[in-house]
Amino acid sequence: MSLVIEEVRGTLARSEWNDYVDQHDNATIFHRYEWGEAVVATYGGEYVYIVAREDGIIRGVLPLGRSRSLLFGDYLCSVPFGVYGGIVADNEKVAEEIDSYACRLADGMGVDYLEVRNRVSTGYDRPDRDIYVTFHKNICSDAEENFKSIPRKQRAVVRKGIKLGLSFSISKDVDTFYRLYSESVRNLGTPVFSKDLFRNILRFFPDKSFILTIFNGDTPLCSVLSLLYKKDVLPYYGGGGGAARSLHGNDFMYWKLMEWACNTGYTGFDFGRSKVGTGSCSFKKNWGFESTPLSYEYYLVRKKEVPDKSPLNPRMKPLIEVWKRMPLSFTNTVGPYVSRSLG
Known part of the structure; x- marks a missing residue:
């Protein structure tokens, strides 16, 4: 039977999803269904749970959250507020099918880019950022x-x-x-x-x-x-x-x-x-x-180059220095509205 890629939701999906994630050596806590629930409960927005099935059995998954910000645009990320993400699959063929689906999804949603926070490189011919370890x-x-x-x-x-x-x-x-x-x-x-x-x-x-x-x-x-x-x-x-x-x-x-x-x-x-x-x-x-x-890889849709979100970016330095001098009462009030795009 051929591989079927679909998006899932709900209590049954959570249980089935987590059962697969928990038994896979490459999965992390950020791949758990609840991570997306915690992000959506905090900030709202969209979260997509992509599943690959063969004969009804899960063969791979990819969690994706959508973020929108003035600083970094409109993008899909695996996963927001997590340091690890990416496709978890039984084999390379399944991973490639999920990846193709995710890229088509990014195209169809008209986002600026898709960001995948892999622990190791996928080997796909795609821009990446190697600033993290x-x-x-x-x-x-x-x-x-x-x-x-x-x-x-x-x-x-x-x-x-x-x-x-x-x-x-x-x-x-x-x-x-x-x-x-x-x-x-x-x-x-x-x-x-x-x-x-x-x-x-x-x-x-x-x-x-x-x-x-x-x-x-x-x-x-x-x-x-x-x-x-x-x-x-x-x-x-x-x-x-x-x-x-x-x-x-x-x-x-x-x-x-x-x-x-x-x-x-x-x-x-x-x-x-x-x-x-x-x-x-x-x-x-x-x-x-x-x-x-760490290998953070990007599929560019509307963006022409990989966004530089790092505080080491020289353009960010003046803002960082100003923020350091702000009263804690101010940063605790304004910070949560700014940081929602930094996850």
Whole structure:
């Protein structure tokens, strides 16, 4: 029987979709049906779930969200607000059929372009951007062995946080997290995402997400919202207030998360995406993580060239510097409206 490509919706589709995603080695939490639900619940808009079937059996999937912005145009993305995306399929033939369908869909919708956030290159003859890398490390079941595996200089920094008597909590406390996270991204010159995005991630992934917060006494220093998928822990959104740096709060935070992960039975620590040449990238390398390039590929429809969304873009630098100096009350009010196009 021939392969049938279709778009699916609904409760039955969610269950069937997730069953396929969960058993596929190349799938990530961003491929789960609920990721699209969380994005749509926060920002509205369209989300397309493309399925390839043979004899009624799923052979491949591709989630696509549609984003519209004055800065970056009207585009389809796999996936919005996710660092990994792309086609998950049984074989290359199925993947090619899904890709052809997605390109025809982009043409028919009249978007500016289709952006696919692959972890590895598809090999398609298509423009791409190679400004991102990701970091992953296997962890063992013994916390002390994991601690010893941290490079000496970074281990010494973590020890400083331990000696200061910092503590941590695990919760769903979005308000404390958001207060710390929003200050952190403002200081980087980046508009903060809507608080509803974090609420919805926790709501749609109740057993696959949590917040770890570091305290100095009763004062929260820094906080990270992490995602759990298969055997990996992914610290996804994190940040801290001004005192976090001087008290080594962020270093202590990632160590406590790694310790929690190994004690809870997780075997992989996904340190996530960073832009090449940034402080975030260097920080992760200091922990002994090796970087792996990500391949973000584009099918251009109305656009003639790949959009440069990176804050490293020289045209963005003046805006970033201005944003850093804005009051937190202003950036927390305006930021969510600006950042919806940055996902």
